[in-house]
Amino acid sequence: MQRRPPSPSDPIGTRTGTWLTYLDYLREEAIALVESVSEAEAATSRVASGWTPLGLLVHLRHVERRWIVWGFLGEAVDDPWADQRDGRWVVEPGATRAALVRGLCDQGEVTRAVLESHDLDEAARPGPRFLEGAPPPTLERILFHLLQEYARHVGHLDLVAEAWAAGASPRGPDAQPRA
Numbered sequence: 001m002q003r004r005p006p007s008p009s010d011p012i013g014t015r016t017g018t019w020l021t022y023l024d025y026l027r028e029e030a031i032a033l034v035e036s037v038s039e040a041e042a043a044t045s046r047v048a049s050g051w052t053p054l055g056l057l058v059h060l061r062h063v064e065r066r067w068i069v070w071g072f073l074g075e076a077v078d079d080p081w082a083d084q085r086d087g088r089w090v091v092e093p094g095a096t097r098a099a100l101v102r103g104l105c106d107q108g109e110v111t112r113a114v115l116e117s118h119d120l121d122e123a124a125r126p127g128p129r130f131l132e133g134a135p136p137p138t139l140e141r142i143l144f145h146l147l148q149e150y151a152r153h154v155g156h157l158d159l160v161a162e163a164w165a166a167g168a169s170p171r172g173p174d175a176q177p178r179a
Contacts, residue, residue, distance in 0.1 A: 023150065031101050034054065046164065052089075054100055056089065056157060063149050064110075067129070072114065
C-alpha cells in the first residue's frame, strides 16, 4: 500500500506543523521502503557506490542528529560522523534493521521536541557544526536542508526498491557499470 504524501492543500495549521508533517512523512517513507524487503536484502547494495538501505537509515539518523542536536542546539555529541568511514556509510556489525529503525524514530522524536519548543526564526548556537565566522543558520533554514536531504535519499531508496523488484543483481563498491 502506497501512502499519500502531504499535499499543499492539507490543513496543517502552523509552520512548525508543516515541517513536522513533511519530515515525519519522509522518515516513515524511508523506513517503509527498507522494511519492504528482507533484512538480508536491506543489507545488500544494489548500486556501484556500495551503500545499503540499512546504511542509509544510519546516515539519516546521524544527519538529523548532526543538524538538530550538534548544530542547532549546540550540544556535544559523541562522534557526530559515526555514520561514515573512509567516505562510505557504515553499519556497525550486529546492528539489526529493527534497532536501526528504532534509532531513526528516536531521533525523530528528539527533532519533534526541539521544533515544538523553539521558534523557527531562532538562530542556532554557534559551534563546530558551522563554518567558522559564518552566522549560525535559523532553525527553519536547518530544517530546509534536512528536508532536502531526506527527500533526496528517499528518492534513492525508491530507485533501489525498483531494482529489487526487477531482480537487479547485487552490486558493490568495486562493481563496474554494465556496457
